[in-house]
Amino acid sequence: MEPRLVGPGPYRATRLWNEIIELFRAGMPLRKHRCRFKSYERCFKASEAVNCLHELLGSNQNFGPEVTRDQTVKLLKKFLKNHVIEDIKGRWGKEDFEDDGHLYRFPPSSPLKSYPKKTSCGKEVIKFPDWNEPKAGPSQEHIPVKSVAMNSEMWYKRHSIAIGEVPACKLVFCRELTQTNIEEIWKSMTLSQLQKVLGLDSLDEVLDIKLVKSKHIVQNVYNANKQGIVTLEDKSKELPHWILSAMKCLANWPSCSDLKQPTYSGFERDVFKTIVDYFGQMKEPLLTYHFFDIFVSVLGLLQKPSKAVEALQISCLLLPPENRKRLQLLVRMMAKISLNQDLPPLSESVRTRTLMVQVFSRCILCSKDEIDLDELLAAKLVSFLMDNYQEILSVPSALKSSIEDHVVHLQRVQVKYAGADSDAALPPPSFCHQISTGEFECQRAAGSQEPLAALLEEIVMNKEISVKDKKKKLKQFQKSYPEVYRVRFPTPETEAMLFPEKTKQKPPILMWALKKPLQPFHRTRSFRM
Secondary structure, three states, X not given: OOXXXXXXXXXXXXXXXXXXXXXXXXXXXXXXXXXXXXXXXXXXXXXXXXXXXXXXXXXXXXXXXXOOHHHHHHHHHHHHHOOOOEEOOOXXXXXXXOOOOOEEEOOOOOOOOOOOOOOOOOOOOOOOOOOOOOOXXXXXXXXXXXXXXXOHXXXXXXXXXXXXXXXXXXXXXXXXXXXXXXXXXXXXXXXXXXXXXXXXXXXXXXXXXXXXXXXXXXXXXXXXXXXXXXXXXXXXXXXXXXHHHHHHHHHOOOOOOOOXXXXXXXXXXXXXXXXXXXXHOOOOOXXXXXXXXXXXXXXXXXXXXXXXXXXXXXXXXXXXXXXXXXXXXXXXXXXXXXHOOOOOOOOOOOOHXXXXXXXXXXXXXXXXXXXXXXXXXXXXXXXXXXHOHHHHOOOOHHHHHHHHHHHHHHHOOEEEEXXXXXXXXXXXXXXXXXXXXXXXXXXXXXXXXXXXXXXXXXXXXXXXXXXXXXXXXXXXXXXXXXXXXXXXXXXXXHHHOOOOOOOOOOOOOOHHHHHOOOOOOOOOXXXXX
């Protein structure tokens, strides 16, 4: 069985769990082992299971080579607890698996998880101001409105809805947008872009949009300092000064300007432990329980880094401002510590980067309900965050510009034509219905012949071109569109009326010829007799 990439979508963690179980059962070598003078068929040692699963996870593009052996052992503990494996005596249900020589086997069938049935959150309808309602004040009925006549050339330039007479238009005085209106526009367009980047038909199964607060999005975009770090309106939600000092100390090691006390051997490890303890005692991860599914879905895009960065940029805008700020400061510290060659090792057995991922993953991402792949998924996300934190934790400029342009568009006084949409930027949903072949042919003919008929009429009425050129253009038109030409000129007489024949005048008699009277003809003899 070949591993496959599990993309974004609902229940991604469950889908990954089921796939890993199937791959492990298919790839784990089973053979005969002896234990206490007794032979056991089709079983394996615990250490062999760790080797096999660790290699499987490292080569799987859903997890990658950064999966550690310790994380593999933890996953096998969960396999034993969930009866994916059992010991040779049939015991299971506890997480007492160790990386040793104990013998285990597969039960007749490892239970795969069923997909949970989520109650539908429903699609939240964002209510925008009704631009068609007249604003309180001077009535629009007193504004003089004049019908505008357009020829075909203007139609091509102005993209009008018809050729010839255009329906009457009127000025639409838009209501002034309130702060609530603007925040709702930000929420609607942000979620729409996130859905587009993830490639999902709906966000309903990965995100409860009722829990997304539009005010948080706007604050995260506009309340930031020069470094892009969120500035909080409520100062009581700021990190304690002593934690900020400790984080700056390790991030800028060996320059510890904020700490005036002298350092000692192992000082940096004590500072690091203080930071770990503080973030470890939080009641909820920084990415919050509500947004667990959406961030797990983003992990399905890691094979396309630019898409994953954009999706994480947008997803992080949904966080409460205090969570976003703490995430910015923590991930920036983790990245700097991992790259700081001057900082002494913070662990004797684990590399600094791996240590950062291990100790902070759970305080960044985890599920409220225990999910068996929590640690692996969190480690994957945190590793990507550390490598791309400057882009991910900045405001997406393209999204910001598009929303700001849309808000400006809505605030303008607009000219609305009858039959045209007042807001082209957010078109209402449209639905198709089946029509007969005859109706289709009729619509197609009507839609294409009207502009052609208008073009033919313009050629006919154009007095600036010569008769020769006009005849040439009409011949070309008749050859290309005979049906349209036949409607305009059904008979040769109607075509002849366009070019009436001019009566030819006889040339005047020369006056000099009339002055001399005609002489009679005289016969003479011009030869000799």
